Amino acid sequence: MTTGPNTNPLNGSSPTPKLEAKPRAVTVTVNGDPVVALVEPRTLLVDFLREKAQLTGTHTGCHQGWCGACTVLLDGSSTRSCLTFAVQADSCEVTTVEGIESGDGQLSSLQRALIEHSGFQCGFCTPGFVVLGTEILAEAADGATFSRDDLQRRLAANICRCTGYRGILDALEHALAEQAATSAEVAR
Amino acid sequence: MSPTNGTSGYVGTGVRSRNGVRFVRGAGRYTDDVHLPREATLVVLRSPHPHALIVGIDTSAAKAMDGVYAVTTGAELFDHIGPQRYLWDLPGQRTGPGRPVARDRVRHVGEPVAVVVARDQYVAEDALDAIVVEYEPLPVLADVDAALADGATLLHPDWGTNVQVEAAWPAVIPGLPEPPSADAALNAAHLIVEETFTSARITATSMETRGVVCDYDPSGPSLTIYTSTQSPHQVREGVGAMLGIPEHRIRVIAPDVGGAFGMKAVLYPEEVLVPYFALALRRPVRFAEQRDESFVASTPSRAQRMTLTLGFDTDGRILGLRSRYTIDLGSAPSTCGAGTGWATGALLCGPYAIPAVDIRATAVVTNKTPLGAYRGFGQPEANFPMERLLDIAASKLGVDPVELRRRNLIPADGFPYTNATGMLIDSGAYQNMLELLEQRPAYVDALRERDEARAAGRHVGVGMAFYNECTNFGPSGVFPLIGIATGGWDATTIAVEPDGTVRVTSSQTPMGQGIETSFAQLAADRLGVGIDDVTIRFGDTASSHYTAYASGASRSAGIGGSSLIVAAEAVLEKMRRIAAHLLEADPDDVELVRAAPENGSAPTPPGFTVRGTSAEPVTFAQVAAAAYQGGGLPEGMAPGLEELGTFDPVSLGFSYGVVAALVELDAVTGQTTVRKLIFGHDCGTQLNPRIVEQQVIGGALQGQGAALTEELPYADGLPLAGAFADYLVPLATEIPELDLFHTETPTPFTLNGAKGVGESGVIAAPAAIVNAIQDALGPESTTSAPITAIPVLPERILQALTTARTTEETT
Numbered sequence: 001m002t003t004g005p006n007t008n009p010l011n012g013s014s015p016t017p018k019l020e021a022k023p024r025a026v027t028v029t030v031n032g033d034p035v036v037a038l039v040e041p042r043t044l045l046v047d048f049l050r051e052k053a054q055l056t057g058t059h060t061g062c063h064q065g066w067c068g069a070c071t072v073l074l075d076g077s078s079t080r081s082c083l084t085f086a087v088q089a090d091s092c093e094v095t096t097v098e099g100i101e102s103g104d105g106q107l108s109s110l111q112r113a114l115i116e117h118s119g120f121q122c123g124f125c126t127p128g129f130v131v132l133g134t135e136i137l138a139e140a141a142d143g144a145t146f147s148r149d150d151l152q153r154r155l156a157a158n159i160c161r162c163t164g165y166r167g168i169l170d171a172l173e174h175a176l177a178e179q180a181a182t183s184a185e186v187a188r
Numbered sequence: 189m190s191p192t193n194g195t196s197g198y199v200g201t202g203v204r205s206r207n208g209v210r211f212v213r214g215a216g217r218y219t220d221d222v223h224l225p226r227e228a229t230l231v232v233l234r235s236p237h238p239h240a241l242i243v244g245i246d247t248s249a250a251k252a253m254d255g256v257y258a259v260t261t262g263a264e265l266f267d268h269i270g271p272q273r274y275l276w277d278l279p280g281q282r283t284g285p286g287r288p289v290a291r292d293r294v295r296h297v298g299e300p301v302a303v304v305v306a307r308d309q310y311v312a313e314d315a316l317d318a319i320v321v322e323y324e325p326l327p328v329l330a331d332v333d334a335a336l337a338d339g340a341t342l343l344h345p346d347w348g349t350n351v352q353v354e355a356a357w358p359a360v361i362p363g364l365p366e367p368p369s370a371d372a373a374l375n376a377a378h379l380i381v382e383e384t385f386t387s388a389r390i391t392a393t394s395m396e397t398r399g400v401v402c403d404y405d406p407s408g409p410s411l412t413i414y415t416s417t418q419s420p421h422q423v424r425e426g427v428g429a430m431l432g433i434p435e436h437r438i439r440v441i442a443p444d445v446g447g448a449f450g451m452k453a454v455l456y457p458e459e460v461l462v463p464y465f466a467l468a469l470r471r472p473v474r475f476a477e478q479r480d481e482s483f484v485a486s487t488p489s490r491a492q493r494m495t496l497t498l499g500f501d502t503d504g505r506i507l508g509l510r511s512r513y514t515i516d517l518g519s520a521p522s523t524c525g526a527g528t529g530w531a532t533g534a535l536l537c538g539p540y541a542i543p544a545v546d547i548r549a550t551a552v553v554t555n556k557t558p559l560g561a562y563r564g565f566g567q568p569e570a571n572f573p574m575e576r577l578l579d580i581a582a583s584k585l586g587v588d589p590v591e592l593r594r595r596n597l598i599p600a601d602g603f604p605y606t607n608a609t610g611m612l613i614d615s616g617a618y619q620n621m622l623e624l625l626e627q628r629p630a631y632v633d634a635l636r637e638r639d640e641a642r643a644a645g646r647h648v649g650v651g652m653a654f655y656n657e658c659t660n661f662g663p664s665g666v667f668p669l670i671g672i673a674t675g676g677w678d679a680t681t682i683a684v685e686p687d688g689t690v691r692v693t694s695s696q697t698p699m700g701q702g703i704e705t706s707f708a709q710l711a712a713d714r715l716g717v718g719i720d721d722v723t724i725r726f727g728d729t730a731s732s733h734y735t736a737y738a739s740g741a742s743r744s745a746g747i748g749g750s751s752l753i754v755a756a757e758a759v760l761e762k763m764r765r766i767a768a769h770l771l772e773a774d775p776d777d778v779e780l781v782r783a784a785p786e787n788g789s790a791p792t793p794p795g796f797t798v799r800g801t802s803a804e805p806v807t808f809a810q811v812a813a814a815a816y817q818g819g820g821l822p823e824g825m826a827p828g829l830e831e832l833g834t835f836d837p838v839s840l841g842f843s844y845g846v847v848a849a850l851v852e853l854d855a856v857t858g859q860t861t862v863r864k865l866i867f868g869h870d871c872g873t874q875l876n877p878r879i880v881e882q883q884v885i886g887g888a889l890q891g892q893g894a895a896l897t898e899e900l901p902y903a904d905g906l907p908l909a910g911a912f913a914d915y916l917v918p919l920a921t922e923i924p925e926l927d928l929f930h931t932e933t934p935t936p937f938t939l940n941g942a943k944g945v946g947e948s949g950v951i952a953a954p955a956a957i958v959n960a961i962q963d964a965l966g967p968e969s970t971t972s973a974p975i976t977a978i979p980v981l982p983e984r985i986l987q988a989l990t991t992a993r994t995t996e997e998t999t
Binding site: 152 | 204205207208209210211212213214215216217218220221223309310392393394395396397444445446447448449476478479480699700701702878882885886888889890911912913917918919920921923926
């Protein structure tokens with residue numbers, strides 16, 4: 001039996017036919033700064049961020065869309081950067097974990113809460129959870145409310161293998177409460 | 189409360205992680221974040237066949253592609269890369285080719301067949317697709333039964349058998365009295381229970397896959413290898429031996445490790461292939477394992493089936509134990525050999541006083557990825573059969589399951605206790621732990637909730653399991669007897685810098701377990717300095733002293749921590765002698781002045797003073813300045829202020845604990861929900877209770893995954909899991925309500941009383957959850973057969989519930 005061009009050992013599928021793949025220039029605004037680079041149509045956004053923008057905080061845990069370590073905000077919405085092509089982000093705004101802290105380097109309330117509540121161990125999934133949690137906080141700032149069950153369902157978008165999630169969940173609840181208290185303070 | 193300025197009493201407090209600020213900013217530096225000029229990317233072509241001969245490989249089209257630097261087959265590499273060595277080399281074990289790439293025969297899906305090095309991952313994967321391999325499929329050994337059947341194909345024809353190694357307990361040692369007969373004990377028993385239990389093949393799935401980056405330096409030549417490993421020195425030894433390069437020309441660095449769980453404890457083929465190609469191509473080479481290939485390329489674990497027999501007297505005391513079990517080892521031993529299988533037998537008695545045992549283990553090769561280590565290392569495979577069978581026995585004896593365990597646990601006055609497999613159990617207060625569970629409000633509530641839910645017709649159950657965990661893995665004198673090729677000691681170097689601050693270099697490797705933080709606490713306490721004046725370094729063979737076993741087997745706190753204490757005492761002693769010289773006093777009259785005294789007065793610099801005088805202390809900085817200037821030291825003293833500490837434990841330390849679970853079964857979907865986990869644990873002295881708690885919680889959820897969802901299924905040698913869509917690790921929606929409590933029974937065998945905690949969470953959670961499921965299904969007698977296999981998938985629950993209903997209707 002001969003295999004080749006090689007089949008995928010895991011699902012037996014054959015490779016897709018090759019398309020014309022000339023590099024093209026894209027401009028992505030990453031954490032407020034424009035990043036210009038030549039990419040192939042198949043270049044993934046996560047590879048663009050890690051290698052062209054040299055922001056290695058966005059991690060690739062699976063390249064398959066399941067683990068969420070590569071989560072970034074694409075025009076404000078959480079997105080798997082491993083399932084997004086760089087060309088799809090052309091002329092878009094991307095926020096990575098490096099863009100969550102304030103301009104002068106102050107950690108966000110969620111980042112501080114993750115430290116306080118031990119919401120990480122090895123730290124590899126942490127960037128994805130920081131970005132996902134930041135999106136949830138933004139929704140809450142716009143008036144959405146979340147029960148603990150709701151938060152668990154949202155956090156189930158990402159995988160953490162170390163912590164058992166409790167510290168992440170506690171940190172997010174804490175940050176939400178702090179944000180609510182602050183906005184109540186401002187309202188008063 | 190964590191002290192911020194104080195210098196006494198960091199140990200035992202929940203100091204926050206030192207990695208936090210880096211990790212939440214995305215500023216961790218993992219292997220795949222390391223990029224070097226002119227780097228090329230290596231990818232591996234893996235076999236799609238479970239068992240086949242390689243008839244031919246045509247690499248010409250791949251080699252001709254733009255941006256491809258090398259395409260190489262196993263046959264071409266055979267004379268250039270020698271066979272691997274084995275960390276676990278059990279007496280009598282048979283080994284496979286041990287080469288990183290197969291030459292003429294593949295034995296599992298995922299086995300490397302050829303290697304491509306190219307401009308980047310994209311180009312390299314294109315080239316993989318262009319390689320043409322002709323295979324001649326061979327009969328597949330799908331499981332242990334097929335491999336042991338009469339006339340089965342031999343995976344390694346030169347072995348003459350598919351049995352890789354066997355082991356038996358008790359060990360009969362010439363000259364010593366013959367151990368008690370388990371046969372006689374079982375024959376005399378009032379009750380004998382026996383079942384066959386299965387623990388599925390599962391895998392660690394650290395969120396960071398494996399990765400290797402190797403820098404090439406033409407002078408020498410020499411290599412710097414960045415790799416996601418728990419054991420940098422082991423990697424260096426392996427690479428040196430397999431490539432024939434002297435070890436002093438190889439530097440191995442473990443940057444931040446994004447989870448490991450034992451899976452990254454030993455040498456992997458890619459850790460040799462990457463440096464080989466860096467040398468061959470004279471440029472840096474990188475490898476990033478892809479998640480789909482990780483399910484066949486990273487070592488899984490467990491995969492055991494055990495028939496366990498226990499005999500009881502009329503009081504429910506265990507008289508004897510018989511165990512026959514197989515380990516589905518995969519196609520050939522990894523460098524971990526059959527280590528996990530050995531540990532299961534050696535540790536099968538767990539926390540119980542069992543007078544007579546007869547245990548036989550058989551490791552069998554099949555057409556699957558070779559087994560390696562995963563958190564628990566053979567102990568979950570021992571705990572599940574034992575704790576399930578105790579529950580089954582309890583119902584037959586008419587004894588409460590908690591009471592049955594109480595009667596059989598090693599008594600508090602029985603330590604240190606040498607058990608029937610020859611393990612010395614150091615310390616514990618096991619019955620006390622059981623009592624604390626019974627008094628725990630969360631446990632009392634769980635029992636009440638169960639009864640109320642049952643009355644309302646819901647399928648709710650409570651189950652428990654006891655465990656102990658073998659930690660502080662050593663000592664070096666014992667390792668050769670159990671087939672481990674290296675030493676069991678560890679090392680720490682402490683330097684007091686010229687300005688009086690402290691640099692601690694540990695030979696342990698962090699991977700999320702927090703030793704950067706806990707070791708800073710320990711060092712600050714021991715040296716009397718503020719924690720901010722301590723830096724912990726690690727993970728670099730150029731600076732971390734040689735250690736063999738490194739970070740695994742829950743050895744950091746006890747063995748690594750004790751070596752830190754030895755180094756601290758050595759550096760303090762030298763400083764005290766220098767201080768005495770500066771103070772013109774007798775060294776015996778000079779004492780340490782801590783940076784902030786325990787009475788809480790204002791912080792002062794750490795230093796030394798003459799006992800009982802009001803002489804102005806000399807500070808660490810002044811002592812260090814003298815040490816590094818070198819001209820005014822005591823007669824004969826060498827300049828500098830850096831000391832090595834090593835520690836080899838007298839014996840193992842056994843952590844222990846109890847887990848209770850409250851579960852609910854959905855009669856429609858068959859889904860199990862773990863509502864509550866109550867977890868009591870004891871790991872001796874806790875360096876940082878916050879870290880201990882995090883280890884237990886995270887481990888327990890991994891145990892829940894093993895109990896309910898995780899499995900690497902194979903169909904006739906073909907793996908069915910290639911993504912997190914197929915391999916179901918627990919998600920945030922699946923976490924139980926947790927109630928934790930702890931006791932501290934220090935081990936006498938380390939300098940700080942610490943035992944390990946890394947594996948505690950994962951050991952007994954599966955048995956507790958399955959015992960709870962069985963409780964929810966109703967008494968053993970009303971269901972068709974007890975649940976004896978993990979994971980317990982929904983179809984198994986539905987089958988049991990259907991049988992129970994049918995039984996009810998017919999009676």
